[in-house]
Amino acid sequence: MKIIIPHIHKIEGDAGFWARLTRKGEVKDLEFQTLLGLRQIEGILIGRRYFEVPIIVSRICGICPVPHILAACTALEKALNIKVSEQTILLRKLLLAANIIYSHTLHLFFLSLPDFFDIESDLEFLKKFKKESKAALGIRKFSEEILEIVGGRTVHPITPIIGGFAKLPEKENLRKALEKISKAIENAIFLIDTFKKINYPDFKKKTLFVSIFNGRDYPFYLEKIVKIGKEKFTVGDFYSTKIEEDLKNPPVKRVKFKGKAYMLGAIARLKNNEEFLKESAKEKLEEFRKENKIPIKEFFKNTYFNLFSQAIEVLHFLEISKDLIEEIIKTPLKEEKIEIKFKPSSGLSALEAPRGTLFHYYEIDKDGRISNCNIITPTAQFLHNLEEDLKVLLPKILKLKKKDQIRKIRSLIRVYDPCISCAIH
Amino acid sequence: MKRKPKIAFFSLTSCEGCQFVLIDLGEKFFNLLKKVKLIDFSLIEEIPFPKGKVKIDVSFVEGLPIKKEEVRLLKKIRKESKILVAIGNCAALGGIPEMKNYQGKERTIRYIYKRLDGILNPEIKEIDNFVKVDFVISGCPINGEEFLKFAKDLIKGKIPKISQKPICSECPHQGKKTCFLKKREPCLGPITLRGCGAVCPKNSQLCYGCRGILKGINPKGFLETLKKFKKPEEIEDNLEIFGIKDNIEKLKAL
Numbered sequence: 001m002k003i004i005i006p007h008i009h010k011i012e013g014d015a016g017f018w019a020r021l022t023r024k025g026e027v028k029d030l031e032f033q034t035l036l037g038l039r040q041i042e043g044i045l046i047g048r049r050y051f052e053v054p055i056i057v058s059r060i061c062g063i064c065p066v067p068h069i070l071a072a073c074t075a076l077e078k079a080l081n082i083k084v085s086e087q088t089i090l091l092r093k094l095l096l097a098a099n100i101i102y103s104h105t106l107h108l109f110f111l112s113l114p115d116f117f118d119i120e121s122d123l124e125f126l127k128k129f130k131k132e133s134k135a136a137l138g139i140r141k142f143s144e145e146i147l148e149i150v151g152g153r154t155v156h157p158i159t160p161i162i163g164g165f166a167k168l169p170e171k172e173n174l175r176k177a178l179e180k181i182s183k184a185i186e187n188a189i190f191l192i193d194t195f196k197k198i199n200y201p202d203f204k205k206k207t208l209f210v211s212i213f214n215g216r217d218y219p220f221y222l223e224k225i226v227k228i229g230k231e232k233f234t235v236g237d238f239y240s241t242k243i244e245e246d247l248k249n250p251p252v253k254r255v256k257f258k259g260k261a262y263m264l265g266a267i268a269r270l271k272n273n274e275e276f277l278k279e280s281a282k283e284k285l286e287e288f289r290k291e292n293k294i295p296i297k298e299f300f301k302n303t304y305f306n307l308f309s310q311a312i313e314v315l316h317f318l319e320i321s322k323d324l325i326e327e328i329i330k331t332p333l334k335e336e337k338i339e340i341k342f343k344p345s346s347g348l349s350a351l352e353a354p355r356g357t358l359f360h361y362y363e364i365d366k367d368g369r370i371s372n373c374n375i376i377t378p379t380a381q382f383l384h385n386l387e388e389d390l391k392v393l394l395p396k397i398l399k400l401k402k403k404d405q406i407r408k409i410r411s412l413i414r415v416y417d418p419c420i421s422c423a424i425h
Numbered sequence: 426m427k428r429k430p431k432i433a434f435f436s437l438t439s440c441e442g443c444q445f446v447l448i449d450l451g452e453k454f455f456n457l458l459k460k461v462k463l464i465d466f467s468l469i470e471e472i473p474f475p476k477g478k479v480k481i482d483v484s485f486v487e488g489l490p491i492k493k494e495e496v497r498l499l500k501k502i503r504k505e506s507k508i509l510v511a512i513g514n515c516a517a518l519g520g521i522p523e524m525k526n527y528q529g530k531e532r533t534i535r536y537i538y539k540r541l542d543g544i545l546n547p548e549i550k551e552i553d554n555f556v557k558v559d560f561v562i563s564g565c566p567i568n569g570e571e572f573l574k575f576a577k578d579l580i581k582g583k584i585p586k587i588s589q590k591p592i593c594s595e596c597p598h599q600g601k602k603t604c605f606l607k608k609r610e611p612c613l614g615p616i617t618l619r620g621c622g623a624v625c626p627k628n629s630q631l632c633y634g635c636r637g638i639l640k641g642i643n644p645k646g647f648l649e650t651l652k653k654f655k656k657p658e659e660i661e662d663n664l665e666i667f668g669i670k671d672n673i674e675k676l677k678a679l
């Protein structure tokens with residue numbers, strides 16, 4: 001028996017699904033196929049000038065350009081021995097938080113939620129769920145405004161450069177945004193309540209969770225440690241010796257940790273850093289598990305709760321944005337001059353993109369041109385885990401009608417929020 | 426009741442940023458969709474693109490055809506559409522991926538994979554190399570408000586007229602000390618089509634020409650001037666970023 005889905009819509013990029021089962025319903029082969037062309041961004045970067053890198057890597061992905069820009073900037077700053085100011089770090093964190101909110105709300109509301117109501121078109125969904133639509137669009141609008149105020153533009157921000165910002169935001173605009181944040185937080189709580197009520201499928205599978213880690217707060221911008229399961233490694237050790245990219249089966253260089261699949265993104269960040277969530281977000285998460293009698297362990301065995309985790313993160317990162325804006329507007333923003341001296345060197349950085357830990361590595365030559373580079377995206381890392389989850393799902397849905405089988409498969413795939421543009425870059 | 430125009434959005438290999446610009450328009454974009462019959466927009470609906478005849482009034486195409494299936498899809502889109510619109514820098518000018526064309530056929534890919542057999546590595550070509558394009562909405566990414574303005578005409582079956590004016594005409598630095606060119610920085614504003622609100626110069630970044638060269642001009646003289654500011658290779662590098670180098674070479678050959 002075969003199950004084939006030639007094109008899965010409502011994900012970033014194009015993908016297909018293919019599985020072969022025995023008569024007894026055992027999965028023989030299963031593949032999640034990425035269906036975009038290869039743009040060869042890493043190869044293209046070789047020989048290019050250092051300052052082009054953020055511009056180029058931004059175009060890897062239209063939904064999460066900020067983490068790519070910031071990963072490139074921070075890796076190259078390490079290579080060039082540039083120390084950025086506290087002001088730059090605050091503004092970058094604000095940009096990254098806004099991009100996570102921006103990406104999560106699109107995914108939660110437009111891509112995944114309609115699956116739980118068997119609605120196939122967002123236009124129909126918008127009509128039927130007016131209040132929810134208004135809340136989700138409201139949060140997105142807020143994150144778009146932050147991206148525009150700080151980054152100069154929502155899709156492919158312009159201002160972040162190596163060393164800091166080409167142009168600083170107007171403080172007045174940040175102040176105005178701050179006035180709107182309580183409404184956005186209200187909307188986020190409403191969105192969490194919406195996601196509290198949906199009927200999550202019963203699903204159980206243990207896996208390993210990866211995110212960056214610092215043991216102080218909920219990490220997202222640039223850390224030195226990667227946590228996987230109970231183990232902790234330095235970013236360099238994890239990247240160089242613990243994970244392996246498959247360079248032989250293009251177009252996606254899929255990744256395994258010591259031969260094992262692992263999970264990233266919102267649910268993985270919660271697993272590793274839940275205690276550091278902002279109070280309001282932590283309460284909402286605990287409330288959900290308590291009301292539904294879900295033990296913590298079980299919560300992290302059910303991939304579908306990645307959706308609830310994203311909703312929690314929307315609230316958390318709105319609270320973080322509030323703190324950051326308040327901090328930023330406290331003192332006048334200062335123009336900064338950065339001096340750059342080239343010497344052959346290299347730099348690696350890891351930060352949290354909406355879908356999980358993102359690694360950028362660069363080598364630079366004496367003239368400031370890129371001589372080597374590698375980019376490991378979250379989607380390339382979780383594809384094995386996605387396929388393993390699909391193997392658990394398939395035997396459970398064999399009795400359903402073909403149409404419903406396909407719906408269930410698509411829905412689980414979308415819970416991961418795969419970004420094919422990032423996976424094949 | 427009047428027949429609603431049929432429109433469709435397609436995304437070939439790209440970052441999909443232009444589609445997100447549309448979604449980011451929020452209510453404004455969804456109100457536009459209320460006035461039309463949406464045939465395909467895979468980011469927001471599940472319905473597969475019909476195999477048979479569809480007769481679309483306007484198709485908007487983002488991205489580049491790299492895979493053979495994408496070339497086939499593009500040709501089908503052309504066959505079914507009265508008006509085909511290229512949206513964004515990739516579809517219109519080859520975009521970031523076109524840089525590969527200047528780097529040698531196998532060089533770029535060899536940095537990424539160990540095994541090259543069976544890998545698709547065609548030369549990057551804009552969509553007008555495969556099908557006739559009726560209108561271009563340019564930029565990396567497109568400008569949402571500009572899209573709405575053009576889409577209004579397009580869904581009525583009219584091809585909008587674009588006045589060929591440069592980025593400088595909407596740049597806050599024009600004529601001021603802060604103008605990049607006054608500071609001997611190689612900004613491509615004077616030869617690039619406006620419509621983005623000079624968003625890069627406004628944010629203290631050079632214009633790299635993602636919206637394409639103005640029609641009917643010869644940029645040769647201007648580019649020669651730029652080569653006095655920076656080394657000629659650097660100017661060439663700048664032209665490669667958003668895929669305009671090949672277009673300029675064609676103009677020079679005239």
